[in-house]
Amino acid sequence: MIQTAVFGFGNIGGGVVDVIEGNQSEIVKRIPEGMAVKYVLDIRDFPDSPYRDRVVHDIDIILNDPEIRVVCETMGGKEPAFTFTKRALERGISVCSSNKELVEAHGAELLEIARKNHCSYLFEASVGGGIPLLRTLIESLSQERVTSILGILNGTTNFILSKMEAVGADYAQTLKEAQELGYAERNPTADVEGHDTGRKIAILSSLMTGKTVHYDDITVEGISAITSSDFDWAHRKGYTIKLLGRSARADSGLQVLTAPYLVPKTHPLAMVNDVFNGVFLHGNMVDDVMLYGRGAGKLPTGSAVVADMLEAAAHQGETVPVRWSNEVLTPLPKSQNADRYCVRVPSANRADAERALEGMVEEVWSNEDDHEFVCATKRIEAGELEARLNQLGDSVSRIRILA
Amino acid sequence: MIQTAVFGFGNIGGGVVDVIEGNQSEIVKRIPEGMAVKYVLDIRDFPDSPYRDRVVHDIDIILNDPEIRVVCETMGGKEPAFTFTKRALERGISVCSSNKELVEAHGAELLEIARKNHCSYLFEASVGGGIPLLRTLIESLSQERVTSILGILNGTTNFILSKMEAVGADYAQTLKEAQELGYAERNPTADVEGHDTGRKIAILSSLMTGKTVHYDDITVEGISAITSSDFDWAHRKGYTIKLLGRSARADSGLQVLTAPYLVPKTHPLAMVNDVFNGVFLHGNMVDDVMLYGRGAGKLPTGSAVVADMLEAAAHQGETVPVRWSNEVLTPLPKSQNADRYCVRVPSANRADAERALEGMVEEVWSNEDDHEFVCATKRIEAGELEARLNQLGDSVSRIRILA
Numbered sequence: 001m002i003q004t005a006v007f008g009f010g011n012i013g014g015g016v017v018d019v020i021e022g023n024q025s026e027i028v029k030r031i032p033e034g035m036a037v038k039y040v041l042d043i044r045d046f047p048d049s050p051y052r053d054r055v056v057h058d059i060d061i062i063l064n065d066p067e068i069r070v071v072c073e074t075m076g077g078k079e080p081a082f083t084f085t086k087r088a089l090e091r092g093i094s095v096c097s098s099n100k101e102l103v104e105a106h107g108a109e110l111l112e113i114a115r116k117n118h119c120s121y122l123f124e125a126s127v128g129g130g131i132p133l134l135r136t137l138i139e140s141l142s143q144e145r146v147t148s149i150l151g152i153l154n155g156t157t158n159f160i161l162s163k164m165e166a167v168g169a170d171y172a173q174t175l176k177e178a179q180e181l182g183y184a185e186r187n188p189t190a191d192v193e194g195h196d197t198g199r200k201i202a203i204l205s206s207l208m209t210g211k212t213v214h215y216d217d218i219t220v221e222g223i224s225a226i227t228s229s230d231f232d233w234a235h236r237k238g239y240t241i242k243l244l245g246r247s248a249r250a251d252s253g254l255q256v257l258t259a260p261y262l263v264p265k266t267h268p269l270a271m272v273n274d275v276f277n278g279v280f281l282h283g284n285m286v287d288d289v290m291l292y293g294r295g296a297g298k299l300p301t302g303s304a305v306v307a308d309m310l311e312a313a314a315h316q317g318e319t320v321p322v323r324w325s326n327e328v329l330t331p332l333p334k335s336q337n338a339d340r341y342c343v344r345v346p347s348a349n350r351a352d353a354e355r356a357l358e359g360m361v362e363e364v365w366s367n368e369d370d371h372e373f374v375c376a377t378k379r380i381e382a383g384e385l386e387a388r389l390n391q392l393g394d395s396v397s398r399i400r401i402l403a
Numbered sequence: 404m405i406q407t408a409v410f411g412f413g414n415i416g417g418g419v420v421d422v423i424e425g426n427q428s429e430i431v432k433r434i435p436e437g438m439a440v441k442y443v444l445d446i447r448d449f450p451d452s453p454y455r456d457r458v459v460h461d462i463d464i465i466l467n468d469p470e471i472r473v474v475c476e477t478m479g480g481k482e483p484a485f486t487f488t489k490r491a492l493e494r495g496i497s498v499c500s501s502n503k504e505l506v507e508a509h510g511a512e513l514l515e516i517a518r519k520n521h522c523s524y525l526f527e528a529s530v531g532g533g534i535p536l537l538r539t540l541i542e543s544l545s546q547e548r549v550t551s552i553l554g555i556l557n558g559t560t561n562f563i564l565s566k567m568e569a570v571g572a573d574y575a576q577t578l579k580e581a582q583e584l585g586y587a588e589r590n591p592t593a594d595v596e597g598h599d600t601g602r603k604i605a606i607l608s609s610l611m612t613g614k615t616v617h618y619d620d621i622t623v624e625g626i627s628a629i630t631s632s633d634f635d636w637a638h639r640k641g642y643t644i645k646l647l648g649r650s651a652r653a654d655s656g657l658q659v660l661t662a663p664y665l666v667p668k669t670h671p672l673a674m675v676n677d678v679f680n681g682v683f684l685h686g687n688m689v690d691d692v693m694l695y696g697r698g699a700g701k702l703p704t705g706s707a708v709v710a711d712m713l714e715a716a717a718h719q720g721e722t723v724p725v726r727w728s729n730e731v732l733t734p735l736p737k738s739q740n741a742d743r744y745c746v747r748v749p750s751a752n753r754a755d756a757e758r759a760l761e762g763m764v765e766e767v768w769s770n771e772d773d774h775e776f777v778c779a780t781k782r783i784e785a786g787e788l789e790a791r792l793n794q795l796g797d798s799v800s801r802i803r804i805l806a
Binding site for chain 2: 283
């Protein structure tokens with residue numbers, strides 16, 4: 001029996017225990033000796049939990065138990081998760097994490113510690129919840145030059161956008177509803193302002209390039225400025241609106257950003273609705289590949305953590321390879337990110353807008369009856385667009401177009 | 404350098420060579436010593452190919468070369484592929500195959516030979532072309548009880564159905580166009596009658612259950628009877644039509660079939676268009692997962708073969724585990740497959756149809772103005788449906804509804 005421990009008995013940690021206990025009959029097909037949760041590490045007690053006898057408060061009990069070869073870290077946050085992870089890896093205990101904040105900040109360093117200690121650091125569940133995304137990128141596509149990754153990586157914002165689209169409601173009202181349903185936190189900033197998606201696309205960018213792409217270096221925009229009239233225009237032209245994490249290799253460098261995009265209704269990502277996530281990869285040989293599934297939730301995320309624990313257990317004494325070095329790759333600055341845009345101004349400002357965008361208008365979307373002037377631009381760098389639109393002040397709105 | 408050989412230098416074999424040669428810079432990140440194609444085995448010569456010097460006609464040259472540790476089998480058909488694969492495995496040489504016919508017929512046996520000889524038999528490319536599907540099922544979801552698989556697994560039929568839908572054309576005309584474009588063979592039977600999808604869902608069923616599900620035991624229906632009026636009704640009720648391979652665990656047994664289905668427009672598989680493939684899995688913990696990509700094509704399929712070759716090379720001297728035993732699992736007979744159906748008869752036969760379907764009509768779709776009577780049934784076993792519809796003769800048409 002492979003003995004394990006769960007660091008952090010919250011929602012995901014509870015899911016890990018449920019999957020290991022509930023699916024033992026499947027687990028033994030991969031790991032014939034089976035897998036058990038010997039300890040649960042938390043500062044709290046859980047007197048009503050069937051696992052209360054396994055709860056410990058002192059990590060040393062776990063680290064000093066020679067039976068423990070694999071643990072999962074489902075604590076979230078940087079500390080004490082970072083210290084606990086390092087200490088486990090230094091003892092040759094593999095760590096499987098769902099903690100995107102820690103992975104984003106210290107992934108390369110923790111992978112190096114794992115290598116030195118002949119154990120594994122794996123983190124499938126840190127991006128895309130239950131979707132088997134990282135293993136696909138690292139292993140199944142290791143023969144590919146992956147040139148771009150486009151993802152709907154946050155269930156909360158996708159729920160809000162799907163709802164705004166379906167019922168024509170405005171942002172504030174939909175956010176409130178999402179909070180009531182438990183799909184959005186009381187303080188929704190990390191989700192709605194794109195921080196969560198940003199951390200995930202930073203991790204994906206690091207895995208795509210094999211270098212370290214820092215969250216702090218990427219452009220992050222959220223969805224709080226999206227209005228129902230953005231959706232009206234999107235529908236009129238055959239688009240929906242999605243918050244995308246995007247990482248693309250270009251001749252000039254790596255373009256990494258998180259921002260809302262108009263996505264053509266015919267694009268496979270357009271049908272990723274509600275709390276689901278979807279990730280679209282492009283490889284130079286395999287062309288387009290998409291993965292879709294539940295990006296959050298106790299059991300789907302717990303399942304992804306357990307997948308890593310089985311992988312680590314199947315490779316005891318060695319390191320499951322993950323190519324991510326600590327060499328920093330700084331993406332293009334925000335101003336140099338090039339995209340097509342939909343630009344809207346009140347009709348009264350039409351002449352000013354046309355002057356500002358001279359030579360860059362690809363298609364005019366509005367007609368004489370509209371009270372707005374709306375157009376799609378050619379591909380333009382964000383810095384140049386903002387310089388051109390500057391003179392129009394607050395009257396102008398713009399949203400990127402995926403094309 | 405890991406030296407390899409390609410058995411069969413057709414479209415996919417050529418793709419394998421192109422991927423290994425073209426993406427060596429990616430391959431060395433996984434296999435630091437690199438990978439090279441030392442031999443190409445074919446009965447033909449290729450005087451104009453840059454690889455002409457590597458062509459051999461005698462398999463023993465390859466099998467007797469101790470440098471060769473991994474080969475790919477991209478010959479197709481059962482013989483001589485079966486004999487060649489066995490001979491290689493018996494020498495401890497791993498074999499990576501794109502040959503669905505051989506995998507379906509002899510997968511369990513070849514896996515057993517690989518295990519005995521401490522090498523691997525892998526076949527990612529035999530189902531879903533470039534989509535990293537089998538590894539996901541075998542490895543990333545090994546902690547899951549996968550309860551159903553639903554797939555669009557054949558690009559030719561999906562192209563035809565997508566085209567019929569887009570332009571309202573009829574089947575015969577669209578098939579002709581597909582043939583002119585090279586998307587359908589001159590003899591299209593294996594694709595349009597569902598045999599190709601059937602073999603693939605048989606392989607997926609075997610991997611899902613760990614037992615052997617034979618193609619000959621499953622229900623196979625094709626798309627040649629689909630008409631433009633099927634699409635008219637589909638659209639009117641919010642569906643599209645897809646040829647699905649379907650495998651689902653039920654209390655009474657395993658339901659495996661290949662047949663055209665009405666698929667709700669809101670289902671993620673509805674947006675898998677043209678030559679793309681998509682596979683929808685349900686696991687008891689992870690819920691729904693979908694994978695999407697190019698189900699055919701030289702480079703995508705070649706890429707999947709190379710992924711397996713890298714996996715085999717990374718595990719030299721051991722067997723990459725694939726759970727598929729030779730214990731035969733016979734699925735439910737065709738008559739016991741239960742589905743919802745859309746049933747259509749001319750208005751003149753309405754009374755007969757209502758009598759025949761008494762108690763099984765869930766919703767009437769047609770109204771007084773239609774010249775047909777159209778309804779959706781409750782879930783009903785195929786045997787019972789056919790017994791009930793028998794008296795209506797040729798006037799009745801039926802198509803399954805995915806729900």
